[in-house]
Amino acid sequence: MRTGMLALAVGLLALRFLPALPPVWLLLVLPLVGLMALPFRSYPLAFFLFGFSWACASAHWALSDRLVPELDGRTLILQGLVTGLPEHDTGVVRFQLEQVVARRAKLPQRLRLAWYDGPPVQAGERWQLAVKLKRGHGLVNPQSFDYEAWLLAQRIGAVGTVKRGERLSPAQGASAWRDELRQRLLAVDAFGRQGALAALVLGDGSGLSVADWRVLQDTGTVHLLVISGQHVALLAALVYGLVAGLARLGLWPSRWPWLPWACALAFAAALGYGLLAGFEVPVRRACLMVAMVLLWRLRFRHLGVWLPWLLALNGVLLAEPLASLQPGFWLSFAAVAVLALVFSGRLGAWSWWHSWGRVQWTMAIGLLPALLALGLPLSASGPLANLIAEPWVSLAVVPLALLGTVLLPLPGLGEAVLWLAGGLLELLFRVLGMIAAGAPAWQATALPFWAWLLSACGALLLLLPTGIPMRALGLAMLLPCFFPPPNSPAPGRAEVWLLDVGQGLAVLLRTHEHALLYDAGPRYGDFDIGERVVLPSLRGLDVRRLDLLLLSHADSDHAGGAPAVQRGLPIDQVLSGEAAALPPVLGAEPCVDGASWSWDGVRFTTWRSAVAQEGNPASCVLRVEANGEALLLTGDIDARVERALLDAGREVRADWLLAPHHGSRSSSTAAFIKAVQPRAVLFSRGAHNAFGHPHPQVVARYRALQVRAYDTVENGALRIELGAHRDAHGLREQGRFWREK
Structure with missing residues (x-):
C-alpha cells in the first residue's frame, strides 16, 4: 500500500516540474495504460500514471479558464459575486469576484480586481462592474515571488481594474458573516493589534502592516500569524487533551468511549476553525492532515507514522493538484516529515524542555533545503524567536483570540478578552522586533543542483538518530549553503x-x-x-x-x-x-x-x-x-x-x-x-x-x-x-x- 501511495504522490507532484503540459490526448491514454498494468500487479506504475494524468488534466482546466488574449486590456461590463475577504488599503480595495458573467464574452470564473478610490466592498455582495481586464502577468527575476504560479494555484483567470460599478444585492451568506465578524474584530481596542487578531481568527492578513510582515519574516515566524496547520492542529490537540484528561480523572461518562469521542470532537474543532478561516487550500490541507492523524490514532497506529503522512499528501493533491505550485504546501509537509523523522522510533523519553528545544533546531536544519529550493529567505534568529513565540501564540494568544471572538455577543466580555490577546501580541511584536534588529533574515545565494543536493543530504544526516556513523559529516555538507561556489565573471568580462x-x-x-x-x-x-x-x-x-x-x-x-x-x-x-x-x-x-x-x-x-x-x-x-x-x-x-x-x-x-x-x-x-x-x-x-x-x-x-x-x-x-x-x-x-x- 505504501508503495502505491508513494507512486501516486510522485505522479501528482511531477506537475510542479513540467516545462509544458502533455497534450490532452496523451492524458486520455495514460490512465488506460495504468488500467492495463493492474492485472500484471504493476501497481506503482498504475498509481503513478493515474496521479500524473489527474494533475495534468486539472492544470489544463485551470489554463483553459484564463482570459483569452483577444480580451486582454479591454474594458467589459460584467456581473459577479464578491468572495473571500476584500482587502481595504489606503485608497484602494482589492477583492475576488466569482460566478462572473458578461453579455458578450466568456470570462474566467474567478477574477482578482482592484478598485481605486472606490466605495467599500463587502464579501457576499453582487456587483455589476465596468472592468479593464488583463491576463495575469508577473515579474520574472532570480529568487523572486512567482505571481503567475500563485494566480494559477488560486485558479484566478484574470486580474483587472474597476472603472465604475453598481451594487446589485447586499451581502449575504457565510462569506458576508465572516466579513461582518472581521469588522467587529477590527473595531476592538486591542493595543493596535486588531489586524493580527483578524489574521489569527479569520486568516485575513491584510490588517498587518509592511513593518509587521518584515519583522515576522526576519524572525522566521510568519507561520504564527497566518492560520496554518499549527493552529488547526493546536486546537484539535487542546480538545483531544481535554477529553483525555477528563477520562483520566474519571469525569468522562463511562458509557461514551473516550477515544472515539476525543478524536471526533478534535476533528470537529479543527473543521470549525477551518470554516471560520474561510477553508482555503492551506486550511483544507491542515484539516486533512489532522483527520489522518486522528484516524491513525484511533485505528491504525500499528502501521507507523508515514502512512497518514502519505495519505494526507495524496488527499490534498487529489483535491487540488495545483497546490504543489505554492511554497506553503512544500513547507507544511516538509515540516511534518521532519518532526516525524526526529520523534518517531526513538528509544527513551525526552523531557518537555528537551523536546521543545530539539523541535526548533531540527526544524531550522530540516527546512533549510526546502527554503533554498524555493528561494525563500533564511532566518538565523528563527530557532530563538520560535522558541519564545510559538508557545506564546499557540498557548496564550490563539485560545484567547478564539474565546474572545466567541464571547463577542456578550457586551464587554469578548472585547476584554480580545484586549488581553492584543496586549500579548503587542508585547510579542516588541520582543520579535528586538530580535529582528539584531539578526534579520537573509537571502541565500541560488545554488547549483549538486550543491543543493549535497546540502540536503547533510541536513538529512544531521536529523538521523545519535549514533549513526558519519553523522557529524552533515555539518560539513551544509557548508555550500553558507559559502556557495564562486560564480563571478572572468577578468575582462x-x-x-x-x-x-x-x-x-x-x-x-x-x-x-x-x-x-x-x-x-x-x-x-x-x-x-x-x-x-x-x-x-x-x-x-x-x-x-x-x-x-x-x-x-x-x-x-x-x-x-x-x-x-x-x-x-x-x-x-x-x-x-x-x-x-x-x-x-x-x-x-x-x-x-x-x-x-x-x-x-x-x-x-x-x-x-x-x-x-x-x-x-x-x-x-x-x-x-x-x-x-x-x-x-x-x-x-x-x-x-x-x-x-x-x-x-x-x-x-x-x-x-x-x-x-x-x-x-x-x-x-x-x-x-x-x-x-x-x-x-x-x-x-x-x-x-x-x-x-x-x-x-x-x-x-x-x-x-x-x-x-x-x-x-x-x-x-x-x-x-x-x-x-x-x-x-x-x-x-x-x-x-x-x-x-
Whole structure:
C-alpha cells in the first residue's frame, strides 16, 4: 500500500516540474495504460500514471479558464459575486469576484480586481462592474515571488481594474458573516493589534502592516500569524487533551468511549476553525492532515507514522493538484516529515524542555533545503524567536483570540478578552522586533543542483538518530549553503542583469570583483520593488555589497527602490544625475560628466548633459565596455539630450542599447540609433503600462535598422555576458507551463 501511495504522490507532484503540459490526448491514454498494468500487479506504475494524468488534466482546466488574449486590456461590463475577504488599503480595495458573467464574452470564473478610490466592498455582495481586464502577468527575476504560479494555484483567470460599478444585492451568506465578524474584530481596542487578531481568527492578513510582515519574516515566524496547520492542529490537540484528561480523572461518562469521542470532537474543532478561516487550500490541507492523524490514532497506529503522512499528501493533491505550485504546501509537509523523522522510533523519553528545544533546531536544519529550493529567505534568529513565540501564540494568544471572538455577543466580555490577546501580541511584536534588529533574515545565494543536493543530504544526516556513523559529516555538507561556489565573471568580462521591475529600471553589472547597480526600481506607496524584487535578486546572485549605486535621476520609477537596497546591502558610493533631488539619507553625489574608471579589465564611462538641469533629461548615462563589446545605459534622456550627446563627440557606439525612457516617442531618434549602431535594444517596461511604452513608432524605427529587440515583459529578467559576444537570455525562456509566453 505504501508503495502505491508513494507512486501516486510522485505522479501528482511531477506537475510542479513540467516545462509544458502533455497534450490532452496523451492524458486520455495514460490512465488506460495504468488500467492495463493492474492485472500484471504493476501497481506503482498504475498509481503513478493515474496521479500524473489527474494533475495534468486539472492544470489544463485551470489554463483553459484564463482570459483569452483577444480580451486582454479591454474594458467589459460584467456581473459577479464578491468572495473571500476584500482587502481595504489606503485608497484602494482589492477583492475576488466569482460566478462572473458578461453579455458578450466568456470570462474566467474567478477574477482578482482592484478598485481605486472606490466605495467599500463587502464579501457576499453582487456587483455589476465596468472592468479593464488583463491576463495575469508577473515579474520574472532570480529568487523572486512567482505571481503567475500563485494566480494559477488560486485558479484566478484574470486580474483587472474597476472603472465604475453598481451594487446589485447586499451581502449575504457565510462569506458576508465572516466579513461582518472581521469588522467587529477590527473595531476592538486591542493595543493596535486588531489586524493580527483578524489574521489569527479569520486568516485575513491584510490588517498587518509592511513593518509587521518584515519583522515576522526576519524572525522566521510568519507561520504564527497566518492560520496554518499549527493552529488547526493546536486546537484539535487542546480538545483531544481535554477529553483525555477528563477520562483520566474519571469525569468522562463511562458509557461514551473516550477515544472515539476525543478524536471526533478534535476533528470537529479543527473543521470549525477551518470554516471560520474561510477553508482555503492551506486550511483544507491542515484539516486533512489532522483527520489522518486522528484516524491513525484511533485505528491504525500499528502501521507507523508515514502512512497518514502519505495519505494526507495524496488527499490534498487529489483535491487540488495545483497546490504543489505554492511554497506553503512544500513547507507544511516538509515540516511534518521532519518532526516525524526526529520523534518517531526513538528509544527513551525526552523531557518537555528537551523536546521543545530539539523541535526548533531540527526544524531550522530540516527546512533549510526546502527554503533554498524555493528561494525563500533564511532566518538565523528563527530557532530563538520560535522558541519564545510559538508557545506564546499557540498557548496564550490563539485560545484567547478564539474565546474572545466567541464571547463577542456578550457586551464587554469578548472585547476584554480580545484586549488581553492584543496586549500579548503587542508585547510579542516588541520582543520579535528586538530580535529582528539584531539578526534579520537573509537571502541565500541560488545554488547549483549538486550543491543543493549535497546540502540536503547533510541536513538529512544531521536529523538521523545519535549514533549513526558519519553523522557529524552533515555539518560539513551544509557548508555550500553558507559559502556557495564562486560564480563571478572572468577578468575582462562583465555579467549584466536587466531586472524585470515593471515600469521602471534596475540593471546589475558585475565584474570579477566589483558590482554596480544602475537604478533601483520603482516604489508605489508601500509596494517597494527595491525591497521585494531588486534586493532578493541581488542576494540570490551572490551580490553582498555594491561598489557603486548609480541612480540615473530622481524619478520614483528609477530611484524609488534605492533606500531599500541601501538598507539591505553595504554601498560604497552613490552617484546620480539629480543628486540634490534624492533623499539625503542616500548620500548621493553628482554624476561627473566624462568620469572614467576600470574594474577588472572592464571600462566604465559616465556622461551627463550640461543643458539639462532636472528631470528625465538630467539622467546620468553610463557606457560599459568589456573585451570589445559595449553596453550603453541611457536612463530617461530625450531627443534633445540625445542630440547633445552626439554633438559632444562622446563615444556612443555600443552593441547593446538600453532604449532611452523605456521606448518613449520623445526619444530614440533615428540619428541617435544610427550613431550607436546597436546589435540589440533593451526595453525595460511594465505590462499594460499607462504610457504606451514602447511606442510603436520607436519599435518600428529599431526594426527598420534591423536591431534585435529584447523586452522585459516578454523575456523577463535578461542576462548578458558582456565581452562574450553572445545573445541575451531571458528567464521566461526557462520552461514553466504556467507562464505567459
